[in-house]
Amino acid sequence: MEFKVPAKQIFKISEVSEMMQVPDSVLRYWEKEFEDLQPEKNPMGQRIYRPHDIEVVYIIKKLLYEEGYTIAGAKKQLKKELARVGDSSLSSAELSESIRKLRWELNEILTLLNRNVK
Secondary structure, eight states: OOOOOOSOSOBOHHHHHHHHTSOHHHHHHHHHHOTTOOOEEOTTSOEEBOHHHHHHHHHHHIIIIISOOOHHHHHHHHHHHHHHTTOOSOOHHHHHHHHHHHHHHHHHHHHHHHHHHO
């Protein structure tokens, strides 16, 4: 992929909008139309875009604006593009849960190590 996501893990919709040069409303519309674009929301209800989400936005924009696909055509092509780039990875929710479990396990290990030091 020729687009490089900045080295940051969480982006606000306004940041993604600016980065992709599309209005916030377009991003919200794409979320409704493309099932592969589902950024999480924080406890305050604000969208949280992860690097994977930004890559999906980039592909959608490229398909619609540069390659001239319709929404329906872009949906089909997006599936192919994501499969081609190996998007068989975890969803954002699954990844977040895996990270939470890993943190918990690391804290348990740290607790055990601290007990043995005393």
